Amino acid sequence: MYRIDGDVFDCFQAAVTVQLLKLKIDPMYIWASLEFGIEKENDIYQIVNYRSKFEERMESLFSVQxxxxxxxxxxxxxxxxxxxxxxxxxxxxxxxxxxxxxxxxxxxxxxxxxxxxxxxxxxxxxxxxxxxxxxxxxxxxxxxxxxxxxxxxxxxxxxxxNSDLVYVPLTIVERSLLQYIDGNFSTHMSKLKLLIKQKEIDLGDVYAALKYTSNNRYHFRIFVEKYFCETTVLHKKIRETEVNWRTLANFILLLNNDKNSVQLIENINQRIDRIINYEFETKKLLKIVLNQKGEESL
Known part of the structure; x- marks a missing residue:
């Protein structure tokens, strides 16, 4: 049974997931994604909304519009x-x-x-x-x-x-790895440190975006545990990353109530640095999985 509730989904994702199951599509293929990005628009840093690529992924993976x-x-x-x-x-x-x-x-x-x-x-x-x-x-x-x-x-x-096209699980891992490489992850995380200092930004929205990022690590872990059950070290590393993203989100929520807290900002910056390390360790483990699976298919 696939878990669908407000702790691991926002309301849009939850509603879409209900329909994916009715279409006999494993939701893990859709939500097992590791993208994260920050862009600058009108001199303001903003976290990229996941829905900007969501429909593209739905169509490319399953021909679902x-x-x-x-x-x-x-x-x-x-x-x-x-x-x-x-x-x-x-x-x-x-x-x-x-x-x-x-x-x-x-x-x-x-x-x-x-x-x-x-x-x-x-x-x-x-x-x-x-x-x-x-x-x-x-x-x-x-x-x-x-x-x-x-x-x-x-x-x-x-x-x-529109069709019965379905990609194999290994393709999902490959795409997630490409998102790391193409997304310039360290640069985006450095921008996050600047983003939280902006007075124009609603930190409540930042909290929601970071909670989503924690959730997609959860979905990716569930996906990997199901389709790559032997890679327990990778499971553990993704779980650690997931928890750190959620902790960071909670720190941001606290900062929303006390934006001048020097100690809290320091804790947030340290947590961001920790996440960068965890994410790059995850990236290395993903590469190992891809290489092993590639050798097995030869």
Whole structure:
């Protein structure tokens, strides 16, 4: 059973994973990725959003495309167009079962599992909810953020598989290794030290990005443990890297409450240096795995 919850996925990933399983695609192929990057735009350093390459990876690995449908109003045409298999964007502020209900606005994604005449059966793995909502309740959930001008439109996503093309597990490891090389990892990590000092940056967003990075180390480890079960040293090293990324994310969250803490910034910089060492050790072990598998195939 593949683990799907808010501790190892964000809501978008969780919703996509539910649909990947329905398409009989192992989600580990999609999420087993080690990319990490920081770019400078308008003199501000920002962590690259994983979704910038996500759809490209989905299509290249499995010929899966994501189709977006939007509407400025939640009319009957849009509502009746929502069917089982769709992923729908909602606002947590108007989601009755959510802990953020009537407390905090946030874009969120849920799965439509079954459509009936007057209700929908929905699944929200991020908030561990499964159950029915009436058509009227659902319409209200979609309309409210537009009326409050939090969203400018209603949005739904559909995943479509265009072929049965599947890459072998070794290809995933090769691609991750290329991401290390092409991504100029040490340079990006040095930029991270500069990024946290910028007053223009919301450290809450940085925390979320670093948590995601920790999560993709988790997914990569699960992938390697399944398909390369004999490489226990690599498993352990990825686990250590995963924990250090999560610790770094937590440090950033603390810094958000005390941005002038010299000690905390020093701890963060030391943690970044530690992660650089762990990541390069992981890279070496990945190369060994590739060489061994290459020799076995001869």
């Amino acid at each position: 994501i189709k977006y449908t939007t509407s400025e109003k939640c009319g009957e045409e849009f509502l009746h167009g929502i069917v089982a298999g769709d992923i729908v964007r909602v606002d947590t502020f108007h989601l009755p079962y959510c802990i953020l209900f009537n407390r905090e606005h946030s874009g969120h994604y849920i799965n439509i599992i079954k459509e009936e005449q007057d209700r929908y059966y929905i699944v929200d793995k991020y908030f561990s909810f499964e159950g029915y909502v009436t058509r009227e309740e659902f319409k209200s959930i979609l309309e409210a953020p537009i009326n409050s001008k939090y969203f400018t439109n209603c949005t739904k996503l559909t995943l479509a598989k």
